[in-house]
Amino acid sequence: MRRKIPSTSMLEAFESAARHLSFTRAADELSFTESAISRKIALLEEYLGVKLFSRVKKRLQLTDAGKSYSLMVQQSLDKLEMDTTLTMAHDAGRIQLELAVLPTFALKWLMPRLNEFNTLHPEVTIHVTAREEPFLFSEAPFDAAIHFDHPVWANATSTYLFTEELIPICSPQLIGGKHCRKPADLLNYVLMHKTGRPEAWSRWFELAGCPDARALKGPRYNMYAMSIEAARRGAGMALVPRTYVMDDIESGQLTVPWEMLVPGAKDYYFVVPEQKQASQAVQVFLAWLLKVAEQYRDVSEQVHA
Structure with a gap:
């Protein structure tokens, strides 16, 4: 059965005109005349049976249907372009x-x-x-x-x-050396959290024998890479998987203020x-x-x- 898909040429004209809200700029971008762009979009609207553009005080605007369709068309064209590029780059010998x-x-x-x-x-x-x-x-x-x-x-x-293991890290300059005297000393610094693990620091302090409500406070980042970089810059303490910071610890960019690994919740x-x-x-x-x-x-x- 034949697919209900407009021609790529019509879709490209529509996507460009929708992005620029201008037939003139779409024509320049695609190396067509403005009348050719207008004609392609008219054919697309006829094919769909839906009005995609309207003019308000001589200004081109997308209709509600046009707005929705333009997003879908842009995503589809982007994916098609990527798939085509990947296929062109395919090496038959590998x-x-x-x-x-x-x-x-x-x-x-x-x-x-x-x-x-x-x-x-x-x-x-x-x-x-x-x-x-x-x-x-x-x-x-x-x-x-x-x-x-x-x-x-x-x-x-x-x-x-392997199983995730969490370890506290910070900049050596933050604590004036490599270690704190006791685990509770970490509470004197900003504690940085992983957004999806708000309880991690609380668990660490409980296992260290010094539970404290302050362990829940501090900024949250949705990626460990962010808190690692913030710790490297001296912003505070981060509790991160050891796998992510071994090289930084070995190079001296980061230090472990209190040597206690805690099994993470993830494998x-x-x-x-x-x-x-x-x-x-x-x-x-x-x-x-x-x-x-x-x-x-x-x-x-x-x-x-």
């Missing part, structure tokens, strides 16, 4: 892996290690996209994800990597939908990922010891 990863995990843990994988497996191209929230594989162009466990992955295979998993489990790229990447995750767990055990 295998591809589209990977969704938690943003700060990608930046602080995966990317520093990924060059090792690229050296070992030059035949595989990894495309990494940051995704904060869980998603349905059926609605996203990914072969796999590194994420927390979640019910949305019900029809996928989740392979355990990291490599998640693969059923239809992608036989993928060569997935299998090769997973084998490497399990090896480096085990190395990380070994280091973590040494820290606890």
